[in-house]
Amino acid sequence: MQKFTTLTGIAAPMPMINVDTDMIIPKQFLKTIKRSGLGANLFDEMRFDDDGKEIDSFVLNQPAYREAEILVAGDNFGCGSSREHAPWALLDFGIRCVIAPSFADIFYNNCFKNGILPIALPQDVVDVLMKDAEKGANARISVDLEAQTVTTSDGEVVSFELDAFKKYCLLNGLDDIGLTMEKVSSIDAFESKAQAARPWA
Amino acid sequence: MSPKTLYDKIWDDHVAHEAEDGTCLLYIDRHLVHEVTSPQAFEGLRMTGRKVREPEKTIAVPDHNVPTTPGRDDPKNMTEDSAIQVAALDKNAKDFGIHYYPVSDVRQGIVHIIGPEQGWTLPGTTIVCGDSHTATHGAFGALAHGIGTSEVEHVLATQTLIQKKSKNMKVEITGKLRPGVTAKDITLSVIGETGTAGGTGYVIEYCGEAIRDLSMEGRMTVCNMAIEGGARAGLIAPDEKTFEYVKGRPHAPKGAAWEAALTYWKTLFSDDDAHWDKVLTIKGEDIAPVVTWGTSPEDVLPITGVVPSPSDFKGGKVEAAQRSLDYMGLTPGTPLSEIAIDTVFIGSCTNGRIEDLRAAAAILKGKKVKDGMRAMVVPGSGLVRAQAEEEGLADVFKDAGFEWRLAGCSMCLAMNPDQLAPQERCAATSNRNFEGRQGRGGRTHLVSPGMAAAAAITGKLTDVREMM
Numbered sequence: 246m247q248k249f250t251t252l253t254g255i256a257a258p259m260p261m262i263n264v265d266t267d268m269i270i271p272k273q274f275l276k277t278i279k280r281s282g283l284g285a286n287l288f289d290e291m292r293f294d295d296d297g298k299e300i301d302s303f304v305l306n307q308p309a310y311r312e313a314e315i316l317v318a319g320d321n322f323g324c325g326s327s328r329e330h331a332p333w334a335l336l337d338f339g340i341r342c343v344i345a346p347s348f349a350d351i352f353y354n355n356c357f358k359n360g361i362l363p364i365a366l367p368q369d370v371v372d373v374l375m376k377d378a379e380k381g382a383n384a385r386i387s388v389d390l391e392a393q394t395v396t397t398s399d400g401e402v403v404s405f406e407l408d409a410f411k412k413y414c415l416l417n418g419l420d421d422i423g424l425t426m427e428k429v430s431s432i433d434a435f436e437s438k439a440q441a442a443r444p445w446a
Numbered sequence: 447m448s449p450k451t452l453y454d455k456i457w458d459d460h461v462a463h464e465a466e467d468g469t470c471l472l473y474i475d476r477h478l479v480h481e482v483t484s485p486q487a488f489e490g491l492r493m494t495g496r497k498v499r500e501p502e503k504t505i506a507v508p509d510h511n512v513p514t515t516p517g518r519d520d521p522k523n524m525t526e527d528s529a530i531q532v533a534a535l536d537k538n539a540k541d542f543g544i545h546y547y548p549v550s551d552v553r554q555g556i557v558h559i560i561g562p563e564q565g566w567t568l569p570g571t572t573i574v575c576g577d578s579h580t581a582t583h584g585a586f587g588a589l590a591h592g593i594g595t596s597e598v599e600h601v602l603a604t605q606t607l608i609q610k611k612s613k614n615m616k617v618e619i620t621g622k623l624r625p626g627v628t629a630k631d632i633t634l635s636v637i638g639e640t641g642t643a644g645g646t647g648y649v650i651e652y653c654g655e656a657i658r659d660l661s662m663e664g665r666m667t668v669c670n671m672a673i674e675g676g677a678r679a680g681l682i683a684p685d686e687k688t689f690e691y692v693k694g695r696p697h698a699p700k701g702a703a704w705e706a707a708l709t710y711w712k713t714l715f716s717d718d719d720a721h722w723d724k725v726l727t728i729k730g731e732d733i734a735p736v737v738t739w740g741t742s743p744e745d746v747l748p749i750t751g752v753v754p755s756p757s758d759f760k761g762g763k764v765e766a767a768q769r770s771l772d773y774m775g776l777t778p779g780t781p782l783s784e785i786a787i788d789t790v791f792i793g794s795c796t797n798g799r800i801e802d803l804r805a806a807a808a809i810l811k812g813k814k815v816k817d818g819m820r821a822m823v824v825p826g827s828g829l830v831r832a833q834a835e836e837e838g839l840a841d842v843f844k845d846a847g848f849e850w851r852l853a854g855c856s857m858c859l860a861m862n863p864d865q866l867a868p869q870e871r872c873a874a875t876s877n878r879n880f881e882g883r884q885g886r887g888g889r890t891h892l893v894s895p896g897m898a899a900a901a902a903i904t905g906k907l908t909d910v911r912e913m914m
Contacts, residue, residue, distance in 0.1 A: 260762070260765070261762070261765070261766065261769070262761075262762035262763065262766050263642055263643075263742050263744075263766060265878075265880045267859075267878070267880040267881070267882060267883050268880065268881060268882070271882055271886070272859050272860060272861045272883075273861070275482050275483075275510075275511075275861060276482070276511060276525075276527035276528060276530075276531055276861065277527070278485035278486065278489070278530060278531060278534050279486065280486050280595075290881065290882045290886055295868070295886070295887075319762045319766075320643060320762060321642055321643035321646070321676065324642055324643070324676065325578065325878060325880060326577075326578055326859075326878075327483065327576060327577055327578040327592035327593060327594055328482075328483065328594075329483065329486075329576075329594035329595040329596060332594075347643055347646060348646075349643070349646065349676060350646060350647070350676070350678050351578060351591075351592050351593065351594060351673075354593075354594060354597070355594035355595075355596065355597075358594060358596035358597070359596070368761075408467075408469075408610065409467050410465070410467055410469045410608075421596070421600055421608055422494075422496070422599065422600050422603050422604065425471060425600065425603075425604045425606060425608065426603070426604065428462075428463050428471060429604075431462050431463040431471065432462050432463070432471065432473070432604060432605065432606055434462075435461075435462035435463075435473050436462075436473070436605075439459075439460075439473065442459075443459075443570070443707070443710060444703060444706070445568065445699035445703045445704075445706065445707045446475045446568065446570070446571050
């Protein structure tokens, strides 16, 4: 997995609540057996019309935001389907960080497995970042994972909370499975104990 | 010993390792796998030379993108990309030695329907699947939730999941339901109260007389949509109905093992003084047959209501409601019962079980689908389909003018050819009314099976109580 340390980039404003994973990557693009190439269809039905032509008003089609690396969005981002194709599509497009007042549980976890940092901040703080993002390409937002801070284009610094283990894995680009494999003796021991206690399970 | 919730008890019995910061390895008893969210996980195992740690606890079935029309066991009758995914699952099941129900098997069906049907789903177990509606299995008092593909790979390789414990939320539905009100109306009404983010960070336990009164099928419908309220999982404490449902199923314990299991299962309830981080109580008698009007499952109103106005809401929901109304093509103030419907879809892991088909058939018996409408029933499994045929329900549907399909997820997520056209309006028994969910531009109203049947007859959203 790609490490995440610091990021300074264009933030795209998406002031919508309940952005669901069906919006992020519609089901017709889930028929792949690969993880790559989904960026072309990120937000497909919002980004393109029925003829496949770009919809000018959609934020990621606007000249200022085509190279966005950060998304600032409304409450409950990533709700709905568990499809990890959603973070795969964001990553493939070039989005490495999503900032919102809250995230749906499964999407939030999926981000960390793919080197994407989801940052949950209070609504009033997201409102400030949204305004900043609305300034366009010249307004670059900075994120520092080690320091757990977001810095606006005006230099205002805000701190965010993050689980220490998730932060450690993301900073170091660690593979969860490798880490768990180091604890295999605990799993073996648990399995023997559980087999004795609940042999039917 | 301090009092515990049902969630606390199942959690405590499955922690294989706990780090100082509370990060746990949760042991997984059952891993359900389908064709859409697993290929990359198996590929990951191959690339790292890893095996499936517990093939006996891993069960696979193709359901999401399979056609529901005859001849589908011939890959030529599938779209090329679907056929590739199904072939990949065939191969992965064989190569890694896991349990498998191919499309040609009568036991094939939606993963969350066949798990309970085959007795894989047992009280007190932990169950995961790369699908958010895994919450369904919580109806048995199993801790069950959806995971992403990276986590699928993690569970395949280690039989554990890295987790931190969620908070406990109690949702109590007191008293009796009124006639015409179903499990679907309960679960939608709860989401209407909490909002789609109200359960985020929680595991919900549903309890109360109205929940106890539900059949296992109804309880599965309730837990199925816990995810639509944002919760990690939904749970219902097992009782005699649960044990009766499980007994004798192919993979349920037998003989002495059954007796031992039963003794343990009877300890699975929340203690009287257990701590709840959040509590919601709804009177059963206050729940009406409901429909969704918008593009979020929280957009719930009684069928007797009218389309709301954006000004009825606050904050970000004002713009969201306007966007929903534009997408849905609805005008504020319109009575919901005057909304004309083009299509009716009965099926999905929410409402594709035998009881759901019985409820719909009871309304349809001797009646016809309104002229010009499209109506389809997609049973949740091959066995549900066979039972419905045996009970004469299939004939009721066919005589009424419904298409009688083979089992699969079908138009719930429209990955297969069962899709809505742009602006086509559907009364659906499924779980999501998101933009584009049932087909680009398609408009979805979520309802119970009885309400779907009523809509098929009248051609508009209809109060099922008028047809009972």
